[in-house]
Amino acid sequence: MPYPFVLPTTSSFSFSSSVTSESHPSLPLQASTHRGVVRDTLKKHKRLPTTSHAPSLPSVITALQTYLPYLLAVEAGLSNNPIHGEQVLVTLKTAPQIEWRPTLSNSPHPGREPPRIKIHSLAHELVFTLSTLANAHTLLARAALQPLHQTTTAPVGTAARQTAVATATRHLLDAAAIYAHLTSLAAPPPPTQCADLAPALLLAQRALALAEATLLAVLKDDPYPAAAAQARNPHDTEWMYKAPDMPKVRAHLFARLCLAAAEHAAQACALAGQARASEGFERYLEDLRRTSRARACRFFGVDAELGGETGKAIAWLRAGLGELGVRRKGDEGKGSGGGFRGLKKEWGARREDKKVERGLDWGADAGKLEETRVIEMLEAKWTKQNDMMLTQAIPPTGPLLAQMPSGREIHSIKPFEPPVLSADVLEAMRAPPERSDEIGNYPSSDEETAVDPSPVGGRSGDYRTGTPSYF
Incomplete structure (x- = not known):
């Protein structure tokens, strides 16, 4: 307790392939850059040993919190919502092609993780990003409570115990606030095989976070x-x-x-x-x-x-x-x-x-x-x-x-305040991008290397070597 969530992984994605901005030409490139950091951070976190997951959670949360303002800016531009009183003109060229691996959906193959889900909406991208942030907060609550349950070391003192419980409670209430915010978003219907995007499951996770925070008020x-x-x-x-x-x-x-x-x-x-x-x-x-x-x-x-x-x-x-x-x-x-x-x-x-x-x-x-x-x-x-x-x-x-x-x-959930780009950063993106928004041939963060295009039977020098992925 709290629930041991598994953080999802995602494919690479270029915002410039789907959107363009006349008022802020550098916005798609900046959004792609910070999303690439999120993808790499989730990939590294997944491949760490289980005992090393807790120390990497702050870097996961930092990457998500840095990426969110840019994603929300693109969403605001598509919805004609001003930022700092300034209109961001964003045009959708084509539906995005993004893959996420769900973690709370049933797998068609027992014993294996569910297959990747293809989404074609930035609203679903926002749901996955925010829910991943909420799950990371829940995992930080678990990390804070772990010393209280150990029996192979000296027991934790009263002051340290109350500090750990207070820290875990804060993370759980932050997660509950994010889930409550997600249920208020107007997102298109999710794919039928993806329970992670279902509004009912988001409400369930909000209730779960509130239940666990309530029990921590007793545990203290x-x-x-x-x-x-x-x-x-x-x-x-x-x-x-x-x-x-x-x-x-x-x-x-x-x-x-x-x-x-x-x-x-x-x-x-x-x-x-x-x-x-x-x-x-x-x-x-x-x-x-x-x-x-x-x-x-x-x-x-x-x-x-x-x-x-x-x-x-x-x-x-x-x-x-x-x-x-x-x-x-x-x-x-x-x-x-x-x-x-x-x-x-x-x-x-x-x-x-x-x-x-x-x-x-x-x-x-x-x-x-x-x-x-x-x-x-x-x-x-x-x-x-x-x-x-x-x-x-x-x-x-x-x-x-x-x-x-x-x-x-005993607890009340405070409204979640989505992060917003500062006025200076927004103004700087009026300049044209310094480079093109290109991505490598990496369809998912689950994969270690790109697919080798060499034909079967080619010369040995044509083959690439790499470390296989077992995740």
């Missing part, structure tokens, strides 16, 4: 995940003698925030299904909805336990495990494979810890494993206390779930 002051991680960390022993503190009022507030996140996740899941997004993305959204409701149950349990109702608190924890789809040890009958299931669960938990340590696709289950660990830790502790001292009856979970209140919002 939630001591229980850190306590569960400390119990597995050989470098920390504080959990042995100090119990987490949680004021009663905040426990109930956190539960309602989690329910709001669950509502956003449910909305995102429905929209993603409508857009026919990839199965992995839809599965993540469903897992996030379940995790959010389970976390709400945990906080209702904390609220009940602080009020002296230990039996009710245990019932809330069991309701949370039911939301996660986790079977309790006591519910497993003979011959149900409980021993094998326990080994499989332990092996999966260790594998997830290694993913966090190496910076791989950790959190792909939307935090289900982490929340399961926290709930099982509290259930074991409170059940032991109840059996030895309190002996309170544990009520059924059904009536408790029926009494859940509505969610409570």
Whole structure:
């Protein structure tokens, strides 16, 4: 958590092949130049090892933010919208021929990434560019949160933890603002096989970013995940003698925030299904909805336990495990494979810890494993206390779930302000271009070298050598 997006790649494109500007002749060349930087940056990012993706994200965001003003200037010229009160005259000569590789669409070949999509509109080019920027912000949020989940190093201090959560929240709200802006754009209907351009999927990603930002508002002051991680960390022993503190009022507030996140996740899941997004993305959204409701149950349990109702608190924890789809040890009958299931669960938990340590696709289950660990830790502790001292009856979970209140919002999405070229840069592009706007024979940023035009059976000296691409 947040979702491990894969950044798309794109083909090269010359704006001069499709548009011309009478008032600012250098605009198509400048737009092509900065788009070429974006293409090369995305290509380099994709070919880096997974552990090196996070350090390259700032360069990806910088390239996209530098290219956007030029693309928006071309769009403004085509739409007759002035920039700084000045009219930019842009004429469309022919429909653009651009390729992007979607990342949230279903692939016709399981196990392989979906094929490249050909788009013929600069409005779709803008959607791909802005959505890539939003996904990069989400990945930066993941990078900021990764140290909080590591168990092989010393635990992160309170101040560093709050700083990491605040940084991740800011990136997620920036992503949500971009998605909200995309849904307001008047773009032509996307290709049927490309879910990435579907308005429903853009709305789903906005709801997802808002749900994850809401959960981070809870994580900032939630001591229980850190306590569960400390119990597995050989470098920390504080959990042995100090119990987490949680004021009663905040426990109930956190539960309602989690329910709001669950509502956003449910909305995102429905929209993603409508857009026919990839199965992995839809599965993540469903897992996030379940995790959010389970976390709400945990906080209702904390609220009940602080009020002296230990039996009710245990019932809330069991309701949370039911939301996660986790079977309790006591519910497993003979011959149900409980021993094998326990080994499989332990092996999966260790594998997830290694993913966090190496910076791989950790959190792909939307935090289900982490929340399961926290709930099982509290259930074991409170059940032991109840059996030895309190002996309170544990009520059924059904009536408790029926009494859940509505969610409570905490974040508001600020409007996204598209970048605009400065007046000086715009004025400088009135001069004719210094060179022609030509591109090489590179149809996609997925390819390492151009296609060799030499015929089969030619001389050995006619063949070109190069490093093949496996991406």
